[in-house]
Amino acid sequence: MNWAHLHLLMNHIPVLGTLFGLLLLIAGVIARSISLKTAALVVFIVAALAAIPVYLSGEPASEMIEKVPGVVGASINQHEAAAKVALAGVEILGLMALGGLILSQRTRSLSKAVVSTVLVVGIGVTGPMAWTANLGGQIHHPEIRGAAAQASGGETTLPGASPERQDDD
Numbered sequence: 051m052n053w054a055h056l057h058l059l060m061n062h063i064p065v066l067g068t069l070f071g072l073l074l075l076i077a078g079v080i081a082r083s084i085s086l087k088t089a090a091l092v093v094f095i096v097a098a099l100a101a102i103p104v105y106l107s108g109e110p111a112s113e114m115i116e117k118v119p120g121v122v123g124a125s126i127n128q129h130e131a132a133a134k135v136a137l138a139g140v141e142i143l144g145l146m147a148l149g150g151l152i153l154s155q156r157t158r159s160l161s162k163a164v165v166s167t168v169l170v171v172g173i174g175v176t177g178p179m180a181w182t183a184n185l186g187g188q189i190h191h192p193e194i195r196g197a198a199a200q201a202s203g204g205e206t207t208l209p210g211a212s213p214e215r216q217d218d219d
Contacts, residue, residue, distance in 0.1 A: 053110035060104045064140055065183045067097030071147075072172040079165065087160050091147040094172065098144020105137045121190055129185040136182040139175035146171055 071093035078086030112126050150164040 052114060053107050054114045057104060057107040057111035060100060060107070061183065061186065063100035064097040064104055064136075065179045067093055067100060068140060068143070068172065068176050068179045071097060072169075072176050075165070075169055075172060079169065084160055087165055088151070088154070090172075091151050091160075091168065094140075094147035094168070095144050095151075098140050098147075101137055101140045101144075105133055108133055115190065118190070122188070125185065125189045129182065129189060132178065132182040132185050136175070136178040139171075139178050143168070143171050143175045 071090045074086055074093060075090035078084070078088075078090055108130065112130065115121050116123060116126060146164075146168050150160060150168055153164060154160045
């Protein structure tokens, strides 16, 4: 197993975990179930913890894949930039969820303020997580790069990008 393999294996955990946690939290609010709300907070914490090795394996993985034919360097750069935002968001969400669980142990209930805040942040984080995953998929999957790539006969560059890897270096 190498860094790229590890990155690909683990990257779905924080993305799907954030979405699943959000759906659980919404279900908990609708059903007025403290168990579902608590489960959602735990899922957010797991997603935040899983995001750390995913992020840390990203750079070594990009170094391995950047020279592979068909890989667009601009896609790697976009994915890396989005990953920083998504990581910050999911870590904040995880810390808020942890804080909510700690508070709930003291008060024996989850306050509406904690649940509402985590819900709003969860909604705000789910988008960047999904966008980061989409950009990651575009690195080596020309079929999801959009109509521009398909219209040019399946060319593997993004609009405005040259076929060579575009680095900031």
